[in-house]
Amino acid sequence: MRxxxxxxxxxxxxxxxxxxxPFKLCSRLVAETGQDLRCHYIFASxxxxxxxxxxxxxxAESWLLDDTPHLTLRMIAERACVPLDVIVAAAAPHIxxxxxxxxxxxxxxxxxxVIRDPLFVxxxxxxxxxxxxxxxxxxxxxxLTVGGDIALVDVGWNGRLQRSLGNLLxxxxxxxxxxxxxxxxxxxxxxxxTGDDLRGFVADPERPELAAF
Numbered sequence: 001m002r003x004x005x006x007x008x009x010x011x012x013x014x015x016x017x018x019x020x021x022p023f024k025l026c027s028r029l030v031a032e033t034g035q036d037l038r039c040h041y042i043f044a045s046x047x048x049x050x051x052x053x054x055x056x057x058x059x060a061e062s063w064l065l066d067d068t069p070h071l072t073l074r075m076i077a078e079r080a081c082v083p084l085d086v087i088v089a090a091a092a093p094h095i096x097x098x099x100x101x102x103x104x105x106x107x108x109x110x111x112x113x114v115i116r117d118p119l120f121v122x123x124x125x126x127x128x129x130x131x132x133x134x135x136x137x138x139x140x141x142x143x144l145t146v147g148g149d150i151a152l153v154d155v156g157w158n159g160r161l162q163r164s165l166g167n168l169l170x171x172x173x174x175x176x177x178x179x180x181x182x183x184x185x186x187x188x189x190x191x192x193x194t195g196d197d198l199r200g201f202v203a204d205p206e207r208p209e210l211a212a213f
Contacts, residue, residue: 001026001029001030001033001035001037003180003182004037004151004180005035005037007149007151007178007180008149009037009149009150009151009178009180010036010038010148011037011038011040011143011148011151012038012039012040012150012151012153012182013041013042013142013150013151013152013153014026014039014040014042014152014153015042015044015152015153015154016042016043016044016045018154018155019153020041022153023039023041023153026039026153027039040142040143042139042142042144044154044161044165046079046160046161047079048135049135049161049164049165050063050079050161050164051080051081051128051131051135052128052131052132052134052135052136052164052168053132053135053163053164053165053167053168053171054128054164054167055167057115057116057121057124060080060115060124061112061115062160063079063164064076064079064115065108065111065112065115066079067108070102071102071108072097072099072100072101072102072103073087073088073091073098073099073100073103074099074100076111076115080115080120080123080124080127081127081130081131082120082123082124082127083123084099086119086120086123087099087114087120089119090114090115090117090119090120091114091117093117094110094111094114095107095110132168132171135168136168136171136172139165139169139172144165144169145169145172146174147174147176148176149176149177149178149179149180150178151180151181152179152180152181152182153183154181154183154184155183155184155185156183156184156185156186156187156200157183157185157186157187157188158187158188158189159181159183162179162181162196162198163193163196166179166193166195166196175193175195176195177195178195178196178197179195179196179197180197181196181197181198182199182201183199183200183201183204184200184201184202185200185201185202185203185204186198186199186200186203186204186205186206187203187205188205188206189206
């Protein structure tokens, strides 16, 4: 609330699901203090934002191929919302792993080639286009396309959802000049767009002086 007041921001969006309790707390505090701050609770997730906010395969690589301990071709297909047989066919010239097997470290290094296969790119960008239409309509209804600086609240951890939401709004032709991201913790910060500001209040390895306590 203090950061929004100092920045002159009137609209703060709490991202589901991590933002549910902070949304309730902030709404109550705003009601008690009379601060001119509008609190919004919006649906958000990796699938809800990364896909429609994607602009290119290069832009998508960090979340499509997020190096989780368990990663399979089926998981990548689900992240991309493409048929499993598409990525299996795109992977065949590069790796030998079946669709359900955890991909070994050596073969994970080749996944960048897999997602740049023309067969995969065509299916993936069609998926992006389908997701964008419904996502843009939803976030427009939530007031995110009316202009003006906004703040986002989430637990963390690297600001990738903030970047994807910014991309989505940019594709809609109405990206705010400034998006202030207020996080419990940041483990690292993905490369942000101009106008993005990310702050971790308990932990921020890149800007520890901003930690509030």
